[in-house]
Amino acid sequence: MEEGYTSLPTSHLLGSVPAVIAEEKPSAGASQSLPANLQVFPPGNGGYIPPESPLGGEEQAANTWKGFCSLSSYTPYFNVDTDVVVDRIISSVYPMDDFSRKIDGSPDLYGPVWISATLVFMLAALGNYGTYLIQKKSDLNGDWEFDVSYVDWAACVVFGYAVAVPAACYFLLQYFGLNANLIRLWCMWGYSLFLFIPASLFLVVPSEIFRWIIIILAGSASSWFVYLNLMVSTEGSDTRPLVISALVLQFALALFIKIFFFS
Amino acid sequence: MSYGGTMPLHPSSQSDIDEIENLINAGTHTATKVRPSSSPTPVVPSVPAAAATAPGGSPRIGISTDALGSPPDTLTEPVWDTVKRDLTRIVSNLKLVVFPNPYREDPGRALRDWDLWGPFFFIVFVGLTLSWSASVKKSEVFAVAFAVLTAGAIILTLNVLLLGGHIIFFQSLSLLGYCLFPLAVGALVCMLEGNVIIKIVVVSVTLAWSCWAAYPFISAAVNPRRKALALYPVFLMYISVGFFIIAID
Numbered sequence: 412m413e414e415g416y417t418s419l420p421t422s423h424l425l426g427s428v429p430a431v432i433a434e435e436k437p438s439a440g441a442s443q444s445l446p447a448n449l450q451v452f453p454p455g456n457g458g459y460i461p462p463e464s465p466l467g468g469e470e471q472a473a474n475t476w477k478g479f480c481s482l483s484s485y486t487p488y489f490n491v492d493t494d495v496v497v498d499r500i501i502s503s504v505y506p507m508d509d510f511s512r513k514i515d516g517s518p519d520l521y522g523p524v525w526i527s528a529t530l531v532f533m534l535a536a537l538g539n540y541g542t543y544l545i546q547k548k549s550d551l552n553g554d555w556e557f558d559v560s561y562v563d564w565a566a567c568v569v570f571g572y573a574v575a576v577p578a579a580c581y582f583l584l585q586y587f588g589l590n591a592n593l594i595r596l597w598c599m600w601g602y603s604l605f606l607f608i609p610a611s612l613f614l615v616v617p618s619e620i621f622r623w624i625i626i627i628l629a630g631s632a633s634s635w636f637v638y639l640n641l642m643v644s645t646e647g648s649d650t651r652p653l654v655i656s657a658l659v660l661q662f663a664l665a666l667f668i669k670i671f672f673f674s
Numbered sequence: 675m676s677y678g679g680t681m682p683l684h685p686s687s688q689s690d691i692d693e694i695e696n697l698i699n700a701g702t703h704t705a706t707k708v709r710p711s712s713s714p715t716p717v718v719p720s721v722p723a724a725a726a727t728a729p730g731g732s733p734r735i736g737i738s739t740d741a742l743g744s745p746p747d748t749l750t751e752p753v754w755d756t757v758k759r760d761l762t763r764i765v766s767n768l769k770l771v772v773f774p775n776p777y778r779e780d781p782g783r784a785l786r787d788w789d790l791w792g793p794f795f796f797i798v799f800v801g802l803t804l805s806w807s808a809s810v811k812k813s814e815v816f817a818v819a820f821a822v823l824t825a826g827a828i829i830l831t832l833n834v835l836l837l838g839g840h841i842i843f844f845q846s847l848s849l850l851g852y853c854l855f856p857l858a859v860g861a862l863v864c865m866l867e868g869n870v871i872i873k874i875v876v877v878s879v880t881l882a883w884s885c886w887a888a889y890p891f892i893s894a895a896v897n898p899r900r901k902a903l904a905l906y907p908v909f910l911m912y913i914s915v916g917f918f919i920i921a922i923d
Contacts, residue, residue, distance in 0.1 A: 482835055489836040492899040521837070525907055532914045539921060557921045559814045562822075 488520040488594060496522055503602040503636060510602065510636070511643045518594045523601020527573045530604055533611045534565040538672035544617040561672065568671075572664055573601055576657070580641075583653055589645055599640045603661065606633045607668060614673045622673055630665025634658045764792040771852040772887045785845050785852075785891075793851015796858045797823045800915065803861040808922045815922060819915070826911040827851060834904050839896035849891050850908070856883040857912065861919045873920050881916040885909055 477484045499522060502509045538561045546555045577596035584591035610629035614622050638658045645654065748756065767785060770777060797820060805816035831846040860880030864873045888908050896904045 482832070486836055486838065489833075490838070491903070492897075493902040494899075496903060521833075521903060524833075525910075528907070529910060532910065532917075536914070536917050536921070554809070556810050557808070557918075557923070559808075559811050559818050562818050563814075 485520070488518070490517060491519045491521055495519075499602055500526075500605055503605050504632075510599070511640055518592070518598035520594065520597060520601075523573055523597055523604075526601055526605050526608070527569050530608055530611070531562070531565045531569050533608055534569070534668065534672050535562040537611050537615050538565070541615045541617065541673050544615065548617050564671065568664075568667065569604070573597070573604060576600060576660060580653065580657060584645065584650070587650060587653075589650065591644065595644065599644075600637065603633050603636050603640075606636070607665070610665075611668070611672075614669065622669060626665050626669040626673075630662045633665065634661040637661050760789070760791055763787060763789055764795070767792055767848070767852055768855060771849060771891075772855050772883075785849055788842075788845045788848035790844065790848055790851070793827070793848055793854070796851055796854045799858050800854065800861050803858070803865050804918055804922050807861075807865045815918075819918060822911070822914065823851075823854065830907050830911065833907055834892065834895055837896055837900050837904055839900075839904060841891075841895045846891075846895075850888065850911075853884050853888040853912075854915075856880040856887070857915055857919065860916070864919050868923070870920070870923075877916045877920050881912055884912045888912075 496519070499510065499513055499519075502513055539557055542558070543555045574597075577600045578593065581591050581593045581596050606629050610625055613625045616622065635658075638654060641654045641657055767787065767789065769775060771785060800823065801816045801819040804819045805812045808815040827847050827850040830850060831841065831843055834841055834846065835843070857877075857880050860876050863876050867873060867876070885908070889905065892904050892908055893901045
């Protein structure tokens with residue numbers, strides 16, 4: 412990552428350490444006229460924005476994209492600190508449109524990956540625990556067994572949803588000619604799943620009515636979050652069907668969670 | 675043995691130079707057994723790979739040199755010697771990583787001599803124990819446990835690297851595998867013991883032990899502002915394994 416730092420003329424940025432001005436690399440020279448842009452994935456022209464800079468549209472950056480197999484080309488998407496991640500998580504719980512502003516300059520992939528992983532664990536563990544409580548409450552004759560297939564189903568559904576739905580949305584938006592950023596979509600959908608984590612804690616309670624209330628609340632809040640952020644992203648009214656279907660899909664996920672894991 | 679005033683070495687070549695020096699010293703002294711010297715060489719704390727060999731840790735039993743000749747062929751040695759060497763290394767790594775010892779604060783020194791046999795044994799052991807404890811779908815239980823632990827270790831290492839941390843990939847895999855040892859002990863106890871309360875207590879204790887073992891290495895590897903981001907997935911993996919141990923009966 413060092414060449415990313417040394418090629419940036421950062422002395423005009425407040426608070427940053429002036430970089431050592433090394434001789435220009437030929438590849439960096441070719442790309443200097445193009446703005447650094449995390450809005451394009453893969454960032455063929457420039458993949459790095461220093462954390463201090465705002466939106467970064469006019470920054471010059473060295474080309475740090477080294478192909479799909481090199482780890483360092485994904486590092487800009489994990490360039491977050493603990494307080495940044497916590498801040499984004501909190502703003503995902505309250506379905507206000509702060510979130511888009513927060514991820515404007517630097518969408519991250521840390522949140523989606525680990526929120527999905529946590530949700531998989533929560534669904535598998537608490538789903539089984541919920542089954543155990545129901546069986547104890549109704550005094551059924553059989554022994555309760557830990558159902559390992561919950562882990563498989565949870566992993567497939569959650570990771571599949573978090574990867575495929577934003578990708579499909581991205582392709583559809585590209586088809587309609589709108590500018591879409593795949594990383595932003597992944598980031599946004601990943602954070603929208605966070606609401607299901609506390610919801611699954613409440614879904615353990617072995618009361619059918621309570622479970623339905625919880626999942627309807629969580630599903631609505633999460634869908635509303637997706638809806639708001641998609642509207643901000645697309646800013647066009649002819650994508651209304653797409654946004655509505657995304658909303659419905661999120662709600663369908665919530666229903667599936669309730670029906671499969673906490674029936 | 676000071677390298678001041680010369681070009682700063684790549685961290686991994688520091689240890690190589692130590693090894694070469696040991697061989698030279700052993701050759702000139704015509705000694706038949708080489709013990710890693712415990713002279714204090716400068717250690718870079720932020721890069722775990724740059725370290726002297728663990729003093730008193732893994733004696734290189736059986737490696738003898740004669741006046742800078744090559745070490746004896748490990749292909750022709752008795753099988754018991756090979757196994758014993760690997761077992762000794764596993765035990766010494768275990769002592770460094772999991773048990774309290776004065777070198778824990780220095781991550782580079784601790785797993786200088788990493789290996790993957792130990793982690794492999796522990797992961798398979800946890801999988802087998804869980805599979806034995808399960809009453810239904812035994813093979814699926816083993817598959818899930820093995821996949822979670824193996825893929826989890828790889829993904830956790832990638833996570834630290836992506837967050838800008840400094841670790842060596844295989845050293846971190848080795849470390850995460852060794853820190854599984856307390857949970858392996860806990861799994862064994864829970865297999866033999868049926869009471870849920872006791873299982874919860876045992877798993878909680880061993881889980882805390884595992885997390886305590888892994889903490890200094892992971893937190894030393896990343897930027898302090900991202901420490902929680904690197905540590906949380908480690909705890910998540912161990913907690914999920916702990917949950918499996920309690921729940922499978």
